[in-house]
Amino acid sequence: MVIRVRDLVKRYGNLTALDHLDLDVQAGEIFGLLGPNGSGKTTAIHCILSLLTFEQGTIDVFDCEMTPDAYELKQNIGVVMQNVAVFDELTVYDNIDYFCGLYISDKAKRKQLVQEAIDLVALNDFVKFYPKKLSGGLLRRLNIACGIAHQPRLIIMDEPTVAVDPQSRNNILEGIKKLNQAGATILYTSHYMEEVEQICSRIMILDKGRVIRTGTKEELKATISLGEKITIEVENLPSHILENIKTNPHIATFDYDDHVLVARFIRGENGLVDLLELMNSSHLQLGRVYSELPTLNDVFLELTGKELRD
Amino acid sequence: MIAHILKYRLKCFLRDRQMVFWTLLFPLLLATLFNFAFANLGQIDQYVQAKIAVVDNLAYQQNLPFQSVIEFVSGTSEPLTTKLFDVTFTDAKSAQTLLLNKSIDGYIELNPKIQLVVYESGFKQTIIKGFLDDFVQTETVLTELIQNNPQSVDEDMIELAQVRRDYLADSSSNQANTNPAVIYFYSLIAMTALYGGFWGLRVVTELQADLSPQGARASIAPVHKLKRLIIEIVAALVVHFAIVLVVILYMFGVLHISFGSQWIYVILAAFAGSLMGVSFGACIAALVKKGEGMKIGVLISSTMIMSFLSGMMYHGIKYTVTQAIPALAWLNPANVLTDAFYALYYYDTYQRYFINLSILFAFSLIFCLLTYVVLRRQKYASI
Ligand SMILES: Nc1ncnc2c1ncn2[C@@H]1O[C@H](COP(=O)(O)OP(=O)(O)OP(=O)(O)O)[C@@H](O)[C@H]1O
Ligand SMILES: [Mg+2]
Numbered sequence: 001m002v003i004r005v006r007d008l009v010k011r012y013g014n015l016t017a018l019d020h021l022d023l024d025v026q027a028g029e030i031f032g033l034l035g036p037n038g039s040g041k042t043t044a045i046h047c048i049l050s051l052l053t054f055e056q057g058t059i060d061v062f063d064c065e066m067t068p069d070a071y072e073l074k075q076n077i078g079v080v081m082q083n084v085a086v087f088d089e090l091t092v093y094d095n096i097d098y099f100c101g102l103y104i105s106d107k108a109k110r111k112q113l114v115q116e117a118i119d120l121v122a123l124n125d126f127v128k129f130y131p132k133k134l135s136g137g138l139l140r141r142l143n144i145a146c147g148i149a150h151q152p153r154l155i156i157m158d159e160p161t162v163a164v165d166p167q168s169r170n171n172i173l174e175g176i177k178k179l180n181q182a183g184a185t186i187l188y189t190s191h192y193m194e195e196v197e198q199i200c201s202r203i204m205i206l207d208k209g210r211v212i213r214t215g216t217k218e219e220l221k222a223t224i225s226l227g228e229k230i231t232i233e234v235e236n237l238p239s240h241i242l243e244n245i246k247t248n249p250h251i252a253t254f255d256y257d258d259h260v261l262v263a264r265f266i267r268g269e270n271g272l273v274d275l276l277e278l279m280n281s282s283h284l285q286l287g288r289v290y291s292e293l294p295t296l297n298d299v300f301l302e303l304t305g306k307e308l309r310d
Numbered sequence: 311m312i313a314h315i316l317k318y319r320l321k322c323f324l325r326d327r328q329m330v331f332w333t334l335l336f337p338l339l340l341a342t343l344f345n346f347a348f349a350n351l352g353q354i355d356q357y358v359q360a361k362i363a364v365v366d367n368l369a370y371q372q373n374l375p376f377q378s379v380i381e382f383v384s385g386t387s388e389p390l391t392t393k394l395f396d397v398t399f400t401d402a403k404s405a406q407t408l409l410l411n412k413s414i415d416g417y418i419e420l421n422p423k424i425q426l427v428v429y430e431s432g433f434k435q436t437i438i439k440g441f442l443d444d445f446v447q448t449e450t451v452l453t454e455l456i457q458n459n460p461q462s463v464d465e466d467m468i469e470l471a472q473v474r475r476d477y478l479a480d481s482s483s484n485q486a487n488t489n490p491a492v493i494y495f496y497s498l499i500a501m502t503a504l505y506g507g508f509w510g511l512r513v514v515t516e517l518q519a520d521l522s523p524q525g526a527r528a529s530i531a532p533v534h535k536l537k538r539l540i541i542e543i544v545a546a547l548v549v550h551f552a553i554v555l556v557v558i559l560y561m562f563g564v565l566h567i568s569f570g571s572q573w574i575y576v577i578l579a580a581f582a583g584s585l586m587g588v589s590f591g592a593c594i595a596a597l598v599k600k601g602e603g604m605k606i607g608v609l610i611s612s613t614m615i616m617s618f619l620s621g622m623m624y625h626g627i628k629y630t631v632t633q634a635i636p637a638l639a640w641l642n643p644a645n646v647l648t649d650a651f652y653a654l655y656y657y658d659t660y661q662r663y664f665i666n667l668s669i670l671f672a673f674s675l676i677f678c679l680l681t682y683v684v685l686r687r688q689k690y691a692s693i
Contacts, residue, residue: 012692046693049530051519053689068529068688075532085523089325090318101314102531146527 001063002027002154002185003048008057010043010209017043018054019209025187030180032200033189034296036306040209041189042082045158048187049079061154075103080147082158084139086131093118093127096145103150117149120175122168136163144172148179155179156187161195173199193296205300212303221294224302226252227267229294230275233287235259241282245275259287311533312541319545329508330553337502337557341495345565348491360434361414363398363405369420376424379445394441418442495567496651497622499576502557503583504617504644507609509546510591514681515602517542520690521595535685543588543678551584572654575663579654582670583647589677590643596684613644620645643673 003025010018017040025031033041046052048059050068059066061073086095096114104110118124121141131139144160157176161169177199180186190196196203197217205212205220213220237256245254245261250269255262265271272291279286301307324330364370364380371377384397398405398414405417409429416428416438426442428435517539519526528538558580561567569576594609619642621628628648632639639645650666657663 050689051526051529051693053691069534071532071534074530077530079527079530081523081526083523083526085527087318087322087524089322094318094321098314098318099527099531101311101318102533105311105314 001025002061003031003187004058004060004063005044005048006058008044008047008054008059010040010047010052010054017209018047021057021206021209021211023204023211025185026202027185028180028183029201030176030186030188030199032196032203033187033206034191034193034196034203034300035189035206036191036300038208039206041206042158043209044206045079045156045187045189048156049077076153078148078150078152078155080144080155080157080160082162084131084143086139086142086146088131090130091127092123092129092131092134092142092145095131095142096149099146100149103152113149113151116151117145120148120172120178121145122171137165137168140164141168141172151179151182152184154185154187158189159191160188161190161192169195193300197296203296205296205303207300207304213299217296220296220299222267224294224299225267226294226298226302227265227269228272229292229298230263230265230272230290231292232261232263232275232279232289233259234261234279234284235287237261237284238282241278241284244278248274250274312537315533315538315541316545319542320548323509323512323545323549326512329512330549333502333505333508333550334553334556337498337505338560340498340501341557341561341565344491344494344498345561345567348494360394360416360438361396361398362438363400363408363414363417365402365405365417365419366399367402367420369422373420373422373424376420376445380418383441395438492567492569493652493655495561496576496655497648499554499558499561499580500583500620500644500647500651501617501622502554503580503647504587504590504613505553506547506550506584506587507591507594507613509550510543510588510593511595511605511609513539513542513546513588514592514595514685515605517685518596518690519688520693521602526693529688535688536682539592539678539682539685543592546588547585550588551581554580554584575654575660576651579647579650579663579667582650582667582674585674586643586647586670586677589674589681592681593677596681616642616644620648622648640669643670646670646673 001024003023005021005023008018008021008023009016021040021044023033023044033044035041043052047054047057048061048066050059050066050070061070062076064070064073066073087098090098093114096117097110100110100114100117104113118127121144123138123141123145126134126138126142129138131142134142140160140163144157147157147160148155155176161172164172173195176186176188180199188196188200200217202214202216203220204214213223215223236259242256245251245263248271250265250271251263252266253264263271263275272289276286276289297307380395380397383394398408400408402419405414405419405427408414409417409427412429415434416426418438419425419427424442424446426435426439428438515521516524517528517535519529531538555577558577562569562573590613591609594612595605598605598608617623619627619631619638621631622644628639628645631642631645639649646666646669650663650670653660653662653666
């Protein structure tokens with residue numbers, strides 16, 4: 001087990017930020033910690049890294065107790081913090097080299113690692129820039145490079161891709177996958193469910209410091225009652241068809257607004273064909289028609305009664 | 311690893327333009343102002359030894375009291391520097407010539423009243439005149455003394471001359487620094503050294519996870535905290551001491567302030583002061599909780615109070631404190647630092663100076679250890 005957290009309780013005054021949290025990250029996996037703002041992701045990471053005191057619980061990393069002076073453990077950990085932590089007086093290259101050098105003494109090896117990190121976050125054109133001259137997204141990419149350049153066995157990333165544009169984000173996610181394939185275990189937090197779905201092998205959904213559910217994305221989706229969501233663009237839907245839909249036992253919820261019909265089927269029922277036949281029988285002109293499988297947002301919605309996204 | 315961290319921290323600190331600018335600019339500005347203000351005061355060390363001629367005529371030969379006074383203040387029995395006057399005995403003609411080609415500041419001729427002849431009026435001339443007026447004022451008394459008790463003449467003369475000399479040559483018995491303005495520049499160097507506190511503050515801020523994201527990163531790095539702290543303090547000290555050196559060089563090279571043969575001691579004291587300043591700032595930053603603004607506030611106000619109590623703003627305070635509460639004087643690092651400089655100024659020996667320096671190094675050690683003790687408890691209740 002790379003990370004093992006048991007019964008972790010962390011309070012800030014009266015606020016319980018982590019409520020008896022259990023968490024296991026196994027070697028070789030990309031573990032996603034998914035939760036809305038304030039759910040306790042960052043707090044959990046800070047506890048794991050022994051930066052925060054906590055009221056109760058145990059934390060082991062690489063099967064050893066994590067403490068502030070567990071320097072051998074720290075040697076194997078790379079962290080991308082939620083807050084950008086770079087030095088304004090150092091260039092992009094120097095920043096990465098500096099942080100990498102805290103872990104890697106060998107100069108030649110460091111040079112190569114720094115270059116790989118620069119490639120990963122695609123900052124080649126900006127190596128001589130000072131952080132003040134970087135845009136928000138570029139700065140985030142530098143922050144990532146500083147955290148992972150030494151290519152540790154365990155990488156912990158706290159919402160690393162906030163403010164990063166889609167193309168660079170894809171680059172970074174691919175890079176993370178590569179680091180993972182090269183042997184790194186990754187703990188990844190985000191409130192972007194697409195990201196988590198795209199790269200994580202296992203996901204934990206967190207809300208108000210409590211674990212809602214843990215599993216692969218398929219497992220998570222299988223736990224909820226909703227099935228596919230069907231969207232049909234259709235003008236002037238006759239009332240008898242609406243009535244028909246309302247009484248269809250396979251449809252959990254539906255909504256017709258602005259010429260768009262959204263119907264959610266309960267799990268296991270494939271109602272697209274039925275629905276289209278119903279439309280055809282009334283010779284309705286259909287616009288776009290598409291079907292979506294449930295997302296983690298749906299999972300979150302059903303489990304907590306609120307949206308994951310703001 | 312050590313060289314790596316040192317190299318990049320030096321780079322960071324040197325490029326911290328704002329900090330370098332302010333810690334450098336303010337002392338340079340003050341030094342320039344001081345220099346301007348003390349431009350006239352600077353002449354004191356030249357007049358301390360006025361060159362005079364005494365016309366060796368019959369009237370002089372007959373005025374025994376005056377003769378003994380002149381002999382005393384120009385006496386060969388004492389080292390040259392402690393003499394008030396450098397006296398040449400000559401005839402009236404040559405005295406005039408000497409005065410015209412400015413070899414002397416004035417000459418005294420008795421006819422038989424004592425007369426001072428000067429060519430221009432300046433500080434030295436005022437001193438000579440003051441000396442003569444003083445003599446004339448007491449002449450009556452002296453004459454009586456001579457008539458009643460000729461044996462006591464010498465002693466009384468010596469006493470009289472002694473008082474005058476002490477008054478005039480008060481500045482120092484120490485040959486290197488006869489210029490009283492130097493003491494203000496010493497204070498300024500001490501103040502610049504204390505600015506090191508800001509660097510110490512930065513060091514600690516960037517080492518603590520609850521103070522900065524950089525601190526969080528430092529806390530998760532596999533580098534021992536004590537090692538890390540020492541390297542960072544060294545880097546800050548190097549940069550800060552360089553700034554202090556620039557200030558000293560400016561005083562020396564541009565303002566032509568002479569520290570005499572003591573420049574090496576001045577630099578050593580500046581180093582000890584810089585180390586104390588940096589570690590003091592680090593310690594304050596570590597001990598004071600509640601945000602950066604609070605830390606800066608406490609640092610500035612404590613430095614101000616210490617400087618004030620050490621007489622850097624109003625000189626008299628230093629002696630009041632030293633006399634009223636001696637312990638406070640020794641427990642105030644700023645006072646120990648200024649005292650090291652004053653020791654250079656007032657004393658011939660370096661004993662007091664080195665005692666002060668040892669205390670400064672002890673303070674620095676204590677400040678660093680306190681900082682480490684706080685940093686070592688690396689877990690925080692809230693980040
Ligand atoms: N230093 C602190 N002092 C007091 N409360 C805090 C502190 N840090 C976090 N909290 C509270 O603890 C809870 C968890 O915060 P945390 O930062 O762990 O959430 P998060 O999941 O990382 O959120 P986000 O997605 O916004 O980063 C929140 O309710 C937050 O308000
Ligand atoms: Mg967070």
